[in-house]
Amino acid sequence: MKPGRGIDERQAKGKPGKLPVVVQMLLFMTLGNFSNSSYSPLAPFIKNSFLLTSAEVGLITSVIFMGAITVSLFSGFLVDRLGPYTAIKISFAIIASGAVIIFLGHTYSVLIGGYYAIGFGYGIITPASNSLMMKEYYPDHATRMGVKQSGVPLGAAFSAAILPIIALNFTLRGSYLILIIMALAIAIVLPWERRKESGQRIGKGYIKDLLSAGRSRPLLAVAVAVVFLSWGQQTLLTFFVLFEESKGIPIIFAEALLIVLLAGSVFGRMFWAYVSDRVFRKNRVHTLSLIMAIAGLVFVMFNLNGSNYALAVAFSFIIGMNAVGWNSTYVTVISEIAPRAKVGLFSGVSLMLTGMGTIIGTPVSGVIRDMFSFMEMWTVLGSALMVMSMVFLFVGSKYVKSSYS
Template structure:
């Protein structure tokens, strides 16, 4: 079978899953207004989604190594689609959070499930590009959510819009399951090692842990930008909600390009070096957040668009590099567990990041302090990836 054809189905599933899961951010302003939420509570919406990711990623990372990608693809799209269709009927804030967390199981577990498919369909010199294309589905889905859900929710209310979108995901998941096939591979024979011992080996992998900490911080910054960009643009910069929604679209378009371009640059110009590219991404993001902290009403809209595009290109463009690096640091037969472990721990960035960002904005009455905190975090992450890159280079020289 043609691996690129299989990649298309993984990409379509990723777009649909992201369209629903990442739709939490553009819908946040409408859900917040409907349920009368504070900034910190709005930040808890994506936090709930990614708490589900935290719970699911490691178990599904282990499970996919044993049963393959195809069957789990169907299960995860059904879990996400059904839970978010129920969100469209929920009124109590706690129930919305619970249902979003359940949906997060489907959203988050797709990362190790699809990563396993990429790993076995493509060789190491194609994997960065293939992963970038697949991960582009996250930003394409998120961009479509911002482009469609904001105006549709303004016209028809967010509840029916979310319900219909969930049905589209369920139907699309069935179609992808029908056409996708797992790669026929000779799996290495391994001993029946207890999961706790396998997890201990992940925690003892210093480089995987440091990579995950850096990715966790990038995730916190990315989702904070997505969650509060519309609120920041309408309340602080005083632009229209339609233009603010387009800013989120622009950010995700930049991320879509970033996921492919950063992967290609890593494969072709840096011979698969992921860490130095991640260092570049964190450095550029630091400058972007500092700039956002200085903007005020009347900012040149072209300048604003460029800043948001670059931030999206970086913050929404790093994910494929992260997933590749997480699988390449460990033996191939542990790829699913490694990506699941890193995704699970990395999810804490999104669980804690947006609520913290919103709390700082609530306390200070301004978004500037929140952007400054993000900039400081990105600065330290850039140093972390630089040190990791040097460590890997030293090991390569020694061997």
């Protein structure tokens, strides 16, 4: 048994034991983001159904992350005290409730409320899966983290492939019925963990740990940099299909390009995990800085992506590889700088901080699009990322060191 492996049937009797942990977490990340990213492929249907502006569509993304930030305040408690599998069970129950709200509602405000609940539930999955992965696989965790995090774009890809077809044939409401069935099934099937810590409450000790994590310089350095990557990722996923449509590309092909983008992000998450270990010798700061610089450059060049289908496919894959593929390196470095018993807590706090890039950035991108055009939106975003890559290379090299032991 590896030194870092600490979750077994003696510690968590409710643990599903047949599949390797990395496969289980890949599955949960995929199915969780299937719901969480549903707004992206459904954006044209939502916009037409509710007669929304681009800024209002962008607000949906912000609301999802507001839900994730809200739960991040105590996701560390759910994960580290109740157990990661119990936390994931609760997560999917909340996601199902959010989908029910949207399914039964008829107004934009209800739609927003439902996506807030979906984001709230999804925000628990990453801290829970990070905690399990570090306990199971440390120190050989980075590549497996990349595999686990590839579930995020896989879920989005399945969402892009399945939900628009359902919306076209069975109305927008039918797409949310699929989300309800999927999330509810997982919430019912997953067992409760029985842990000694489960009786503990959030008190002064937890608040002290929360504040301590919030003052961690390595955590703050990474989080501030990733704010810009989060802004870029969610702007891309929110407006990508609308951008391709604006160039005269049919919606079916635009949705297919979104799948290509997400395929690029799956490749990117595993590719950058490998590069971080093998090329940069586990220097996550250098890896993230390079990803930010490349993503920024591709965003600026994204304006050159005309209606040529072959060029559109190439750009979609490359931008997905970088602007969305950074996440595996990010969750790895957050898990490494966290103390062993506080991976869930640090993951939750980092999510709270980096979510500001989505909450503030995506509506700003929508406003830029409404006031000017997509060209200005991509240029501002790409320029900000390139500048931040240089800042993070300097600041991150000074503060970010692994403290996982």
